[in-house]
Amino acid sequence: MKAKPPHRDTGCGVGAGRPRREDARHLAGHGRFLADVALPGTRNVAVVRSPVPHGALRSVRAPDGVSGTDVWTAADLAPLARPLVATAALPGFRTAPLPLLAVDTVRYVGEPIALALGDTRAEAEDLARRITVDIEELPPVVGHRAALAEGAPRVHREWPDNIYATTSVTAGDVDAAARRAAVSLTREYTVGRQSPLPLETRGVLAHHDRAEDQLVVWTSTQTPDLVRDAIAELLGLPGNRVRVIVPDVGGGFGAKCTVYPEEIALAAVATRLDHPVRWVEDRAEAMVATTQGRDHHYRLTGHAAADGELLALEADIVVDAGAYSVHPWTATMDASMASAMIPGPYRVRDYRCTARSVATHSTPLGPCRGVARPAACFGIERLIDDLAHELGIEPYVMRTRAMVGPRSMPYTSVAHKVYDSGDYPEAVRRVSRLIGHQEVRARQRATDPGSRTRIGVGYGSFTEQTAHGCLEWASRGLAVTFGVESARLVMDATGSLTLGVGVQSQGQGHETTLAQVVAEVLDIAPERVAVRQGDTAYLPRGDGTFASRTMVMAGGAAYGAANLLAQRLRSVAAVLLDEPPDRLRFEGGSIVGDRGGRTLTALAREFCLTPDHVPGADGGLDVTFTYRPEVQTGAFTYGTHAAVVRVDLDTGEVELLDYAVVEDCGTVVNPLVVEGQTIGGTVQGIGTALMEELPRDSGGLPAVTTLGAYRVPRAPDVPRIRIEQLHTPSPHTVLGMKGVGESGAIPPPAAIGNAITDALREFGARMDRTPMTAARVWAALDRAAASGPSRAPAVAGARTDAPGGGAVPR
């Protein structure tokens, strides 16, 4: 199917900023989330979890007198289900099968050991506390350095070390490029571990429906079919006897697109019970047992020419992937994506990179909005600023000089990514005006040197592969390669439409936006289209909602289905109106020819109830279209964020004074929804930058397990985020859309880190790890002061007498 622009602006199709239809039910409290689902006779499950990061599990004993089906251990599950094995086809990848319940070793705090059943959750917890778990504690591997240390304990005993996999990239001639460089800098950057933190925690309700001979599993997931396939495979059931139902999902952010042990374990237990079982994760569990994100550690070297051209990059990447490899992403996704994205939007041809994923005694790492990109962006963008500073060039100007230009599109990056379209430098120029760059510089120059605060401005640029096809996933070595999405569109006898899809909203507004795509084709009000998700038995197969793929993939499928249905409607109308189908067009809810027309409502009624009136019409009003992008390298959303901060020199506190975004996600289906995604992502990125962190103590115990202790941005912590859009349709997608679900979360750590570093240039303090808490900012200032006065500022810090100013554009 060829891309084609919106054919008319009807105010309700593609491009219409309509409020989300989902909001009405959520605002009224009519939504239904997993914990709202009530099946008669349900018993509740509490999970006994490891309290230690590493130990030999000697025994698990149920208390005396407890029914044999009230406590479940690994031994009880063994005959029912196999463990989750997430392996990658990368050379040298070591598998780390993820037990459903721990067998003989526990490897992270929160690892499931046993299930306890009770009529209520409280009673299940009572029983859980009476289960005797005998663990012999063993020394844990805490942090990536310890994992790589000589003689470190091994997380998986059969391995020779703690490395899941090492991958390398070598392109061009880095050494030759380095010899041409005017400046070369080596820096270390760290992006800390955080929680994806969906407000609705995970949960599973499993029930063996004997009337249907079907195992029905309700779960809060981003990927219904993936969970169904895993349950069927691990339990040895045909797929048509496993039905996964997903109710409303209250946030995912990557935390709910991994198949979890609890999903398989509850499904297995349900096959042996005559009542449903339910487990709803509580917050204390969510902070240790739901996959976590980031934990990237880089050593980067950049080589730049005097005019700001980025000549070459070297990267040594270590990712702490935690104790196990998760299905289907494996333990190497973050590291391999980081190695591909460190070159960012820049025109660099010489690149050398080594990426290692290491195992530690911590919660498994999984996708977290943006996956590796927020960290890769923090690394490359902080390095660009430091290089620009050395060269005496305004950092935003260096970006425009080093970036891939619009005339080079499509551009194949040094890491073999195909940047499809857009004007990267224009986003930088636009956002520098939006943030008022020159005014900030003027305010900096006017700052009283005796003041105990400083302001700074910083930028973060990114390009993000969205909606990539199977080849991309195959290149990462995954056992499951995503890239096909189906949609089924049915018009009933009343003329209303139902669109069934296999993607799964977690709050993104699919019911609104996918209906708009159908409305665009048929020229009807989108309210006529009900969008159904989350039932593997009755909806077309889909991969789910992650990787900023839904609007491109499911939107493409919906567009295809709507066009198929349009053909059928033309065929019916051609008979009824006695006009050739190619003379018929859709207008305001009717199908119209040269001599007359029919409303779609009348047509549907006539066709469905009295098909004998329509002899020879081609097929029914029930179509399914499967979309598979012709070009599988994805559509690249890109943009630049700019932040203005005020830093308190006494306390290191950072206040965000202003924040601006210029972004291009191609054709926008619904501007309100896109703005909501961008703001939400940006706020999450602000959390990464300044607040969110899951530290461990020296013994490997999680130090933060409550929302009281886990700092996350609240509305008063965030300034108004000002957004401008560029619109360069992707040449590779239906209607030119690009994904937008993750992009907002990518650049904030970079933009804010650069802004703080800019504010503190005169003191020589640099921000090299997230979150940039007050204590860390103050410590960086304190260390800089202790190491003596810094060299005079070249650009920022912004004294009018700044030397090296010859190259500084003002």
Add this chain to the structure above:
Amino acid sequence: MKPAEFGYHRPCEVSEAVALLAGLGDGARVLGGGQSLMPELNARRITPVHLVDITGIGSLRGARRVAGGVRYGAATTHRMVEDGLVPDAGGGLLARAAAGIGHRAVRTRGTLGGSLAYADPAAEWPVVFAALDATVEVCGARGVRSLPARELPRGAFRSGLATDEIVVAVEVRSLPQGRWWGLHKTAGTAGAYASSLAVVLFDTDARGRLEQVALWLGAARETPVRLPATELLLTGRSAAGLDVAAVLPGVAQDLGTVDAAPDDAARHGLRVHAATVCRALARAAPVVSAAAGEGAGAP
């Protein structure tokens, strides 16, 4: 995260509550607004055998004016103070303090007495009432006694209440016209517990210099601390010229923190406290007489 089984009692009179507590002994806990206790119960960090819920005791809710001050019932909520539904003996200080506690939902349920009895080192009321030298009235099986609010907290999450005692009321002498108050809370994010909380009271002379300074700090030690060296340092100076560097030596002396210590966290913490003191001073306001907010209820 569901609590273990417990017995639940909801008396209507103070005497009934006290008798219950005396009879139930160590296994009982008093439930006020529940904003701190309930999460602890749910996480099973505490597993009391009985809860005595005192929010059903009407006489504990609300405040009334008394000679020279205001008497606040223990079950008066933070929200009632924030919204001016009860008189503000601090001339605006109490309302400011209340508005900074947690979130609106927390303030709607949480109570003054509960906060005092819970003795969280980072909580607002223990510091504020210490600075105001309020008097706490408690009732137990042996009768009623009064003690200075400054003496109620005995350690982190440890109060001087006996197991059969509940806080009945807090009595606060009204700040006189002409006195100034300042409060600043430094917290990592909106609604979070304080990493530092400073309350300052002072008079000014004709040239705007500080006199009669009372300065208290929360979240610094296990209980609220007075900062006498800093008070002395501030006396006779004008609030406008004070910065962290000027205040730091006093705060360091009061807290016994050596600024040259190798411990980054302690040195950073000291600066946060000094900055919090400066901000409390910079935002200080004169006492406003509370004509509004005549007592709701009468303990």
